[in-house]
Amino acid sequence: MSIVLRRGLVVGLSSTRVADVLVRDGRIAEVAPRVEAPAGAREIDAEGCWVGPGFVDLHTHLREPGREAAETIESGARAGAVGGYCALVAMPNTEPALDNVALVAYVLERGARTPLDVAVAGAITMGRAGQHLTPMAELAALGVRLFTDDGTGVQDPAVMRRALDYARPLGVRLAQHCEDESLAGAGSMNEGAVSGRLGLVGRPALAEELMVMRDIELVRLTGAAVHFLHLSTARSIAMVEAARREGLDVTCEVAPHHLTLDEEACAGFDALFKVHPPLRTADDVVALRRALRDGEFDAVATDHAPHSPELKDCAFDEAPAGMLGLEHAASLTYEALGAASCDPLRFFDVLSRGPARVAQLRAEDQRVRLGAHGGDVRAGEDANLTVFDPRAHWVASRAALQSRARNTPYDGRPLSGRVTTTIARGQLVVHEGQLQ
Numbered sequence: 284m285s286i287v288l289r290r291g292l293v294v295g296l297s298s299t300r301v302a303d304v305l306v307r308d309g310r311i312a313e314v315a316p317r318v319e320a321p322a323g324a325r326e327i328d329a330e331g332c333w334v335g336p337g338f339v340d341l342h343t344h345l346r347e348p349g350r351e352a353a354e355t356i357e358s359g360a361r362a363g364a365v366g367g368y369c370a371l372v373a374m375p376n377t378e379p380a381l382d383n384v385a386l387v388a389y390v391l392e393r394g395a396r397t398p399l400d401v402a403v404a405g406a407i408t409m410g411r412a413g414q415h416l417t418p419m420a421e422l423a424a425l426g427v428r429l430f431t432d433d434g435t436g437v438q439d440p441a442v443m444r445r446a447l448d449y450a451r452p453l454g455v456r457l458a459q460h461c462e463d464e465s466l467a468g469a470g471s472m473n474e475g476a477v478s479g480r481l482g483l484v485g486r487p488a489l490a491e492e493l494m495v496m497r498d499i500e501l502v503r504l505t506g507a508a509v510h511f512l513h514l515s516t517a518r519s520i521a522m523v524e525a526a527r528r529e530g531l532d533v534t535c536e537v538a539p540h541h542l543t544l545d546e547e548a549c550a551g552f553d554a555l556f557k558v559h560p561p562l563r564t565a566d567d568v569v570a571l572r573r574a575l576r577d578g579e580f581d582a583v584a585t586d587h588a589p590h591s592p593e594l595k596d597c598a599f600d601e602a603p604a605g606m607l608g609l610e611h612a613a614s615l616t617y618e619a620l621g622a623a624s625c626d627p628l629r630f631f632d633v634l635s636r637g638p639a640r641v642a643q644l645r646a647e648d649q650r651v652r653l654g655a656h657g658g659d660v661r662a663g664e665d666a667n668l669t670v671f672d673p674r675a676h677w678v679a680s681r682a683a684l685q686s687r688a689r690n691t692p693y694d695g696r697p698l699s700g701r702v703t704t705t706i707a708r709g710q711l712v713v714h715e716g717q718l719q
């Protein structure tokens with residue numbers, strides 16, 4: 284199958300220019316001002332749109348095995364494709380947790396049946412219980428490059444230190460959900476004036492910042508690499524910026540909801556706005572957006588967390604934490620980067636190139652099982668491409684979601700910019716916003 288993308292703004296590594304892109308046999312075959320379409324090729328008008336490397340999500344909860352009523356690998360991949368994603372990293376807090384070879388192999392095998400590349404993050408500790416390390420070397424041999432107990436952070440610093448000592452020679456990265464449980468306690472939203480007004484128990488910013496601080500010091504001690512998941516406070520990103528300036532191997536991500544919603548959203552006691560770490564202050568949102576524009580975040584990562592309606596439809600302090608992310612992340616990232624003033628190179632950096640680097644999914648990482656992501660847009664690269672129309676205006680709709688779950692906090696929100704086309708492994712998976 285051949286596809287020609289006509290006259291899009293091609294956002295390459297060395298240049299951004301209007302050109303045609305020919306996709307053939309799973310690869311980018313040609314990028315030129317005018318490409319001759321082979322017989323039978325599908326021609327797509329991309330004029331006015333951005334054409335860049337397909338998005339990579341570092342943080343997707345696919346819920347399989349164990350909670351298939353909320354999402355499956357197959358339904359999550361559909362949601363991802365509509366959102367412009369060509370690769371997803373499946374998080375290991377399934378039931379049971381992805382802490383052994385059989386379960387990781389199962390998710391990889393199911394993922395291979397979808398049109399996208401599904402990578403797996405393995406658990407750091409058995410059952411994510413925070414005590415005994417998983418067989419990280421065996422999981423790394425299957426291609427696992429990220430390990431995390433996400434849902435919770437590794438609470439015990441001695442366990443985290445041992446995990447880092449194991450990770451370093453394997454060349455893998457530990458990803459931390461930063462919340463100190465003794466400080467976060469049973470809190471259901473950000474601790475501050477708003478939680479006081481609403482009479483809800485809060486989770487202090489310090490619960491996150493203390494673990495960021497601790498893990499930066501553990502990276503310094505061990506020389507291993509840490510990725511900070513969903514940073515949500517101004518001080519967290521400031522500490523990571525300082526650690527990077529020192530040359531420590533730390534990377535970090537921000538979630539679309541922490542860039543676009545603040546703690547005031549909890550005022551209606553609607554559990555759709557409950558998430559861990561919680562929505563923070565308006566000042567934190569400003570600081571996170573500034574850091575995103577300055578290139579301090581390696582990635583925008585969705586923390587796509589599907590929950591079945593029965594679970595979310597209850598009292599704020601009793602509901603599970605988490606919200607959907609895959610289908611609106613690109614538009615929210617565009618908004619956070621300034622919409623009309625959004626730099627297309629930065630946009631594809633945080634949605635594709637940065638996360639592909641952290642997940643080791645690039646061609647130079649020489650991964651064998653999955654395709655290459657986050658590369659240049661030039662002949663010879665694997666054809667994982669996303670087309671984004673920055674001129675589009677639309678309204679987020681719960682009813683239109685491909686995800687099995689319905690827990691988006693954005694229903695009815697006007698959005699700017701939209702993914703129109705997703706080409707994954709050389710196949711046209713989404714066109715004009717519709718699954719093919």
Ligand SMILES: [Zn+2]
Pocket residue numbers: 433434435460512513559560
């Ligand atoms: Zn998390």
